[in-house]
Amino acid sequence: MVNEQNELIKRRFEELEEIKKLGVNPYPHRYDVTHKAADLIKNFTDPKDEAETEARKSVIVAIAGRISAIRRMGKATFCHIKDDTDRIQLYIKKDEVGETPYAILKMLDIGDIIGVKGFVFRTKTGEISVHCVSFELLTKSMFPLPVVKEEITETGEKIVHDAFADVELRYRQRYIDLIVNEGVKETFLNRTKIIKSIRSTLEKYGFLEVETPTLQSIYGGANARPFVTHHNALDIPLYLRISNELFLKRLIVGGFSRVFEFVKDFRNEGIDRTHNPEFTQVEWYQAYGDYNDSMKLFEEAVEQACIAVHGGTKINYQGTELDLKAPWKRIRMIDAIKEKTGLDVLSMKKDEIILYMKQNGIEFDTKLSHSKGLVIANLFEETCEEDLIQPAFVLDHPIDTTPLCKPLREYSLSQLEEMRKDPEQVIFVERFEPYINKWEVGNAYTELNDPILQRRLFEDQVERGRGGEEETHPMDDDFIRAIEVGMPPTTGVGMGVDRIVMLLTNSVNIRDVLLFPLMKPQEK
RNA sequence: GGGGAUGUAGCUCAGGGGUAGAGCAACUGCCUUUUAAGCAGUGGGUCGGAGGUUCGAUUCCUCCCAUCCUCACCA
Incomplete structure (x- = not known):
């Protein structure tokens, strides 16, 4: 001003x-x-x-x-x-x-x-x-x-004097930050390199870059609170997308076999070191593949991006040595729990798991206590996440954690019906979450393409929403129609681009990898 | 939302119940190979905002605002 x-x-x-x-x-x-x-x-x-x-x-x-x-x-x-x-x-x-x-x-x-x-x-x-x-x-x-001076000492060391250090001003006036602060521009050059590298890995395998709507009349594809806006001419509410998943799947139904899109997603949630209300994801969908194919592509895309920036696969993130070289470790969620706690959660009753958590002072979300699957996922997060430093895929999550993913192939159809009736049985789905440095850096499925099960899982979500859970998936009839038309066997992935960029640029705060992070408007 | 820290000149910071100080930047003068240039001099602040205590507040107290850290929430 x-x-x-x-x-x-x-x-x-x-x-x-x-x-x-x-x-x-x-x-x-x-x-x-x-x-x-x-x-x-x-x-x-x-x-x-x-x-x-x-x-x-x-x-x-x-x-x-x-x-x-x-x-x-x-x-x-x-x-x-x-x-x-x-x-x-x-x-x-x-x-x-x-x-x-x-x-x-x-x-x-x-x-x-x-x-x-x-x-x-x-x-x-x-x-x-x-x-x-x-x-x-x-x-x-x-x-x-701001006048920032650089001094080169006799030993060749560079000392920066009076750096423009006020983080608030740096984010609000990024143009000044870019001019005067050493290294800021480099971070953003690297961000672009990373995105370019991911894009070229996907294109190498024949993925087509597409564009889907940001303004949606039904939001979906993730569990999150949306931003709501209003279209004047049509006089209807619209939502800023929380995900583009359901649209990319519609394109697979439409006959594209491999598609991807870099998108801004918007989630009306808290802001902290790893969360900004708008953030970048790349999602890709591959017909005729399963989540094993997605794991391979995911680790290759990250490995290549790392090489593009660092020339190798080893990085140091804030003092932690990480090696992003593929292949990454793969571990089932229940095995991770067993490794860490010694518990065989499958042979335990839901209430026994809850009792274990209470007795061991493990943070427990009572809103999720109605489902054994959610209790297991809760236990995993509280006990295992902290050990996931080196890149790893955590596989096979309980079905209650997502309505969009296909159950494990080992279940027979009749077995599935039986299991659904018994609340002490947990159905697992072919989902994986990649972790690096304790952070979830993505999410992927063998996609659910059974329209009857899809509708039922959406109905479960709506029911849970009525039961008080805040972030459940809404019903989307048009999406179900698309699945009814027939989606081939498909795998899909979402990758948190900002977190990948943070890791590869050694940035502490997501705001350091966003040119213009969200800030509260200034008074006056 | 809870806890902690911070907010003083354009920038980086010090100070502390009696209306403010340094370095850099700015301004004036000198200087034709300097580099955190140098030398001499000058100006610049309602000390985040609003109240309160006090003879007197930038300093103490309360509230508010903003930012950072942390916990919770957000899988």
Whole structure:
């Protein structure tokens, strides 16, 4: 916000007027850039002799960027400009650029964008620099930027002085954060690399990128509270998607055999280090495959993304060594519980499991106590998740945890009917959740394509919703019709892109990997 | 939602019941190979907001706001 009263800003307005008086447009239309800072530095070689030094002076480059530091020494000035590749030092002499340009130079500030022409040389102190023959103001900056200084010690260590550290301002004014803070831009370059890599892995296997609605009249595909909005012309409520799962499955019904989509999902829930109300997932669906196929593709996509960013599969996340090399460990949920607690939950009654949890001080959600499957899932989360550091797939979840997944293939049809009638029997489904560093980084199924069972599971969800559970799946008749038309055997995956990016960029907070994380609006 | 921490100049921070201080940035002057440039000087703050206690509050108290950490919720 420009506060006219601020002395520093007032000063810049005065300078702007003086610059205009000198006949200079502080906001010209274009500039021909011939080189980038990183290339100039990378390609520089020291001249062999005097003659070559002289010859170099006629090799003129044009470069543009934002002034990040300026050192005036009377009739000569050094400054650093930053373009999108690197920063480079400029050397400008009064008797070479002329009286008026030098007067303009005196009025330039950190933050202004300039274009310069000159030749590349190495200074006495060894820094590759551009010796300017002319320069042009390209954009006057009216807002004083934080001044971040870098010091290179004798040992080559880089010390950053007075970094722009206020996290709130960094997130709210990301443009400033990107300009002045070292490493921020790199995180987002890596984010793009990761997404590109995942996309290319999927395309390698013939997946087609598609687009499905963000505004939905029935939300679904996950258990979460949605954002509600309203369409004026139709006078109906609409929901921002919590998932695109049901639409991608409709496309499989429609005859696409492999589809994927990177999407923003919106969930009206709490905000913390790993949750933002809007977040990015990539979901993919593969006809004729099962969850084993999805596991292979998932671990390959993450492994490749890691290689794209780090050149290898080993990373250090906040002090934890992780190896993302495929294949990852696979473990059934009930085996994980047995490994950790020694319990064989299948042979225990629901109430025995609950009693065990109470006796052992294990956090227990009483809202879920009506179902043995949910109690088992609850026990798993409270006891096993904390050990899932290295990448692992946790397989075969209780059916009550999701209405969209197919039961294990080992059950016969009649067996399933029997099991449904007995509340002490738990039906498991072909679902897996990949874990890295204790985080769920995705969710996948052998997709349910039995329309009768699908309808029944939705009805169960609606029933549970009436019973007080807050986040149950709504009925979606059109989706059931699509399943009735016939969806081939299919497997599908959702991957939490933001969490993958956090892991691969060593970021502590999801906000560090979102360019513009949600912030409360500011007063005034 | 509970607990803890923080909020002082454009930035990074110190201070502390008597209306504020440093470094960088800004401004003036000197300086034609400097680099956290240097030297000399100058200006800049309703100390997050609202109340209260007090002769007096930026400092103590209460409430509010924002941010961070943490727990809960969100599988």
